[in-house]
Amino acid sequence: MKRIKKWLRIKPGYPKLxxxxxxxxxxxxxxxxxxxxxxxxxxxxxxxxxxVFRKVRxxxxxxxxxxYISSLVDEEIIDEHILKxxxxxxxxxxxxxxxxxxLDDRFISVGKTVVTSRITDVVSHALNxxxxxxxxxxxxxxxxxxxxxxxxxxxEEPSSEPVIRGPRDGFVENISTNIGLIRRRLKTxxxxxxxxxxxxxxxxxxxxxxxxxxxxESIVEEVRKRVSRIQIDxxxxxxxxxxxxxxxxxxxxxxxxxxxxxxVVAAELLEGKVAILxxxxxxxxxxxxxxxxxxxxxxxxxVRWPIATFVRWIRFLFIIIAIxxxxxxxxxxxxxxxxxxxxxxxxxxxxxEPVPFPALVEALLMEIIFEALREAGIRLPKQIGQAISIxxxxxxxxxxxxxxIISAPVVIIVSITGIAAFTIPRYSFxxxxxxxxxxxxxxxxxxxxxxxxxxxxxxxxxxxxxRSFGIPYFTPLSPLTIANLKDVLIRAPIxxxxxxxxxxGFNDPVREPSGQKPSPSQGKSSE
Amino acid sequence: xKPLFRIGLLFTVLIATGCWDRTEINxxxxxxxxxxxxxxxxxxxxxxxxxxxxxSQAGPGSGGSNRNEKYFVISAVGKNANExxxxxxxxxxxxxxxxHRSVIFIGESLAKNGVKDILDVYIHDPRQxxxxxxxxxxxxxxxxxxxxxxxxxxxPIEAVKEMEGLEGELAVTLRDFFIAASSEGINPVMGxxxxxxxxxxxxxxxxxxxxxxxxxxxxxxKLVGFLDENETAGFIWLTDRLKQGRxxxxxxxxAGTVGMVLNDxxxxxxxxxxxxxxxxxxxxxxxxxxxxxxxxxxxxLPNNLGxxxxxxxxxxxxxxxxxxxxxxxxxxxDSVGFGRExxxxxxxxxxxxxxxxxxxxxxxxxxxxxxxTLGTGMAGAPMQWKEEEIEE
Numbered sequence: 019m020k021r022i023k024k025w026l027r028i029k030p031g032y033p034k035l036x037x038x039x040x041x042x043x044x045x046x047x048x049x050x051x052x053x054x055x056x057x058x059x060x061x062x063x064x065x066x067x068x069x070v071f072r073k074v075r076x077x078x079x080x081x082x083x084x085x086y087i088s089s090l091v092d093e094e095i096i097d098e099h100i101l102k103x104x105x106x107x108x109x110x111x112x113x114x115x116x117x118x119x120x121l122d123d124r125f126i127s128v129g130k131t132v133v134t135s136r137i138t139d140v141v142s143h144a145l146n147x148x149x150x151x152x153x154x155x156x157x158x159x160x161x162x163x164x165x166x167x168x169x170x171x172x173x174e175e176p177s178s179e180p181v182i183r184g185p186r187d188g189f190v191e192n193i194s195t196n197i198g199l200i201r202r203r204l205k206t207x208x209x210x211x212x213x214x215x216x217x218x219x220x221x222x223x224x225x226x227x228x229x230x231x232x233x234x235e236s237i238v239e240e241v242r243k244r245v246s247r248i249q250i251d252x253x254x255x256x257x258x259x260x261x262x263x264x265x266x267x268x269x270x271x272x273x274x275x276x277x278x279x280x281x282v283v284a285a286e287l288l289e290g291k292v293a294i295l296x297x298x299x300x301x302x303x304x305x306x307x308x309x310x311x312x313x314x315x316x317x318x319x320x321v322r323w324p325i326a327t328f329v330r331w332i333r334f335l336f337i338i339i340a341i342x343x344x345x346x347x348x349x350x351x352x353x354x355x356x357x358x359x360x361x362x363x364x365x366x367x368x369x370x371e372p373v374p375f376p377a378l379v380e381a382l383l384m385e386i387i388f389e390a391l392r393e394a395g396i397r398l399p400k401q402i403g404q405a406i407s408i409x410x411x412x413x414x415x416x417x418x419x420x421x422x423i424i425s426a427p428v429v430i431i432v433s434i435t436g437i438a439a440f441t442i443p444r445y446s447f448x449x450x451x452x453x454x455x456x457x458x459x460x461x462x463x464x465x466x467x468x469x470x471x472x473x474x475x476x477x478x479x480x481x482x483x484x485r486s487f488g489i490p491y492f493t494p495l496s497p498l499t500i501a502n503l504k505d506v507l508i509r510a511p512i513x514x515x516x517x518x519x520x521x522x523g524f525n526d527p528v529r530e531p532s533g534q535k536p537s538p539s540q541g542k543s544s545e
Numbered sequence: 546x547k548p549l550f551r552i553g554l555l556f557t558v559l560i561a562t563g564c565w566d567r568t569e570i571n572x573x574x575x576x577x578x579x580x581x582x583x584x585x586x587x588x589x590x591x592x593x594x595x596x597x598x599x600x601s602q603a604g605p606g607s608g609g610s611n612r613n614e615k616y617f618v619i620s621a622v623g624k625n626a627n628e629x630x631x632x633x634x635x636x637x638x639x640x641x642x643x644x645h646r647s648v649i650f651i652g653e654s655l656a657k658n659g660v661k662d663i664l665d666v667y668i669h670d671p672r673q674x675x676x677x678x679x680x681x682x683x684x685x686x687x688x689x690x691x692x693x694x695x696x697x698x699x700x701p702i703e704a705v706k707e708m709e710g711l712e713g714e715l716a717v718t719l720r721d722f723f724i725a726a727s728s729e730g731i732n733p734v735m736g737x738x739x740x741x742x743x744x745x746x747x748x749x750x751x752x753x754x755x756x757x758x759x760x761x762x763x764x765x766x767k768l769v770g771f772l773d774e775n776e777t778a779g780f781i782w783l784t785d786r787l788k789q790g791r792x793x794x795x796x797x798x799x800a801g802t803v804g805m806v807l808n809d810x811x812x813x814x815x816x817x818x819x820x821x822x823x824x825x826x827x828x829x830x831x832x833x834x835x836x837x838x839x840x841x842x843x844x845x846l847p848n849n850l851g852x853x854x855x856x857x858x859x860x861x862x863x864x865x866x867x868x869x870x871x872x873x874x875x876x877x878x879d880s881v882g883f884g885r886e887x888x889x890x891x892x893x894x895x896x897x898x899x900x901x902x903x904x905x906x907x908x909x910x911x912x913x914x915x916x917x918t919l920g921t922g923m924a925g926a927p928m929q930w931k932e933e934e935i936e937e
Contacts, residue, residue, distance in 0.1 A: 356644030
């Protein structure tokens with residue numbers, strides 16, 4: 019354990035990141051000497067090929083200096099809204115003061131501008147796609163937002179959570195677009211977005227969003243605390259943040275719900291949860307998560323409730339199959355042959371007749387091959403992925419059985435299990451479930467049904483002891499809140515879910531007035 | 546450190562001891578049926594029918610050799626069941642697996658000699674199922690039944706199991722047999738099977754087929770006689786185990802026959818003891834519909850239905866009388882459980898009767914009252930007659 023800990027660097031005293039030049043610039047300010055400022059910035063942006071220093075000459079010796087990074091900005095904004103007004107007005111009177119504010123007021127037709135005198139601010143804004151305007155004899159810099167939106171993927175249907183009925187837009191890699199997608203669904207000033215910058219080098223913007231008044235303040239505080247204590251060189255995806263803020267790192271169950279769908283985020287925010295958006299990642303994190311989140315698809319809420327309920331039960335059934343079908347097959351065929359009806363045992367026995375492996379090895383082999391096929395199918399380019407599935411189906415389904423290496427029942431069981439795992443709507447949750455199958459297989463292969471029962475007890479104990487941001491993972495089933503089961507065991511009609519979930523929405527429990535069940539007398543009574 | 550170490554320790558337990566009773570399914574020989582016979586030396590001959598699991602689809606390696614046999618039979622002699630079984634195990638490359646054995650057959654000669662020496666093993670061994678059917682082979686050896694091919698099932702003895710599962714016959718399991726054998730005032734019975742020549746049908750074969758053939762009556766674990774199908778039907782009703790059945794009767798004055806289907810039956814039994822005289826009153830109630838009418842009577846008329854009902858009731862009474870005659874007068878053994886009724890309802894009197902029951906049972910007076918509730922069902926005026934020929 020010690021070694022593993024050391025290897026995982028869990029021990030405190032992990033050396034800090036190497037200091038970079040930004041540290042020494044921390045407090046240094048711009049001078050009123052433009053040449054000095056230019057030299058200074060030149061030094062900072064040394065060897066950066068896409069930096070642009072554009073001088074706009076005014077009358078006589080005075081000039082403006084526009085600094086921007088060409089790969090980050092929209093050249094059109096620079097040309098149309100910064101350079102053009104500056105050039106056309108350069109001989110205008112009253113520019114002697116050259117104050118940044120004056121420039122801002124008179125010429126710059128861009129919404130977001132910032133005035134600063136600190137060099138660090140200048141650098142960080144330039145790196146965020148701002149154009150910096152420096153003037154002679156002035157120690158303030160005007161920074162104009164000129165981000166390019168061209169390098170952005172258009173809104174597409176999220177590939178990890180497709181729906182048949184429901185909104186088709188998904189998050190993209192741009193955080194402001196993502197916030198916009200959420201705001202379009204929650205048009206209230208109570209939707210708060212707190213920004214935190216993480217990553218020494220990536221300077222990634224992370225935004226906590228929640229609905230003020232519904233969310234529990236203690237959860238927000240906890241999220242804020244956990245997110246802001248992250249120290250790392252770079253945040254590449256929200257997966258990085260997830261691993262820093264989850265409660266138990268050593269479990270196959272995800273405790274942070276990640277989604278690509280803005281409608282899911284909006285719905286979860288309405289239940290009093292907190293969403294964490296990370297710039298450059300299309301996956302938004304939602305906390306706290308419960309076990310049942312993993313089994314709920316967004317579409318459940320868009321189709322009529324009897325259908326959604328039925329589909330949920332199918333999922334409950336198949337999550338059990340996904341974990342227990344192969345272990346049960348192994349346990350029963352190697353330990354409890356007396357449990358199988360005679361005709362079935364004879365047909366299993368006859369299909370196993372040419373197979374040289376024990377049932378456990380056979381099942382493990384197939385499961386691993388199946389996992390490999392799945393992984394290959396994801397990693398390979400789409401065109402080749404097709405080929406893989408054909409080869410897999412042919413080789414394993416046909417040839418292995420015919421050659422007598424694998425018995426047909428195992429192929430059937432593994433296929434059913436594979437399908438079962440795909441019925442789980444949340445990708446990260448399904449991954450955890452799939453992982454559990456292997457220890458269960460070993461238990462079944464060594465201890466039989468007894469082992470399966472042991473494994474089941476262990477899983478239940480583990481799941482019920484997990485917490486996500488202070489909320490028990492298995493709630494509302496354990497601890498039991500009967501009223502909230504109507505969104506777990508069934509999917510109650512929308513008009514029947516009058517209250518928010520107890521665990522997260524207790525601040526503002528009422529969601530809608532009761533008595534909205536549609537009926538002929540509806541409406542008459544209100545008149 | 547500690548948690549991982551502990552998990553490691555637990556894992557060694559799993560690996561070191563876990564697989565001790567693991568058996569692959571194709572290391573087992575599934576016994577489908579067993580038969581006990583008596584050989585010339587007075588020892589037991591145990592035969593087993595073992596299913597051969599052969600894959601239905603021919604693999605690439607097995608081309609040509611067409612194995613049609615789905616089972617084989619092995620036999621061994623021993624002084625008890627255990628010894629014979631051990632000998633059989635030595636003949637089998639796979640472990641003999643008894644949990645799927647559905648029927649045990651007992652040859653007639655062994656049954657007459659007494660079955661007490663072979664039954665004990667089935668009580669104590671947890672691998673033996675008490676729900677196994679036990680049957681006597683009428684006029685033959687148990688072995689012969691095991692060797693008969695049966696066209697329907699993969700393994701012939703499965704067919705016997707299915708036949709026993711159908712309603713109408715009295716299926717006796719080991720459990721029923723033991724309960725009856727160890728209870729007060731009742732003697733056990735067993736199902737009977739018989740090998741018949743399959744004379745017609747499948748082209749010119751010397752093949753045989755088995756059929757269920759009533760009941761075998763045991764007295765002190767020895768076979769004393771058989772009941773035929775008719776008597777068995779009476780026996781089933783007499784012992785209140787009838788759920789569904791068929792009855793037929795001849796109408797008076799040679800008018801024809803009627804048949805009925807019984808849907809629900811009830812038996813009430815009361816006993817009266819006055820001194821030495823024991824009187825049993827049986828009341829048999831049944832509900833059902835007319836299913837066949839070969840007479841000229843329009844059965845849908847209440848009067849005619851009454852005639853049919855009386856005839857059917859009479860036939861039930863005769864059937865039961867036949868059964869009672871066999872067990873009371875001929876075999877003199879209380880297989881029907883009158884003694885048990887007295888034991889249950891009049892335990893005090895039973896104490897005095899108990900020892901003498903074998904002698905008193907044949908003299909028990911039985912009065913039978915049959916009450917059928919008949920619906921006409923789909924039957925009405927017979928179609929095969931012209932309208933004027935039908936009697937009203």
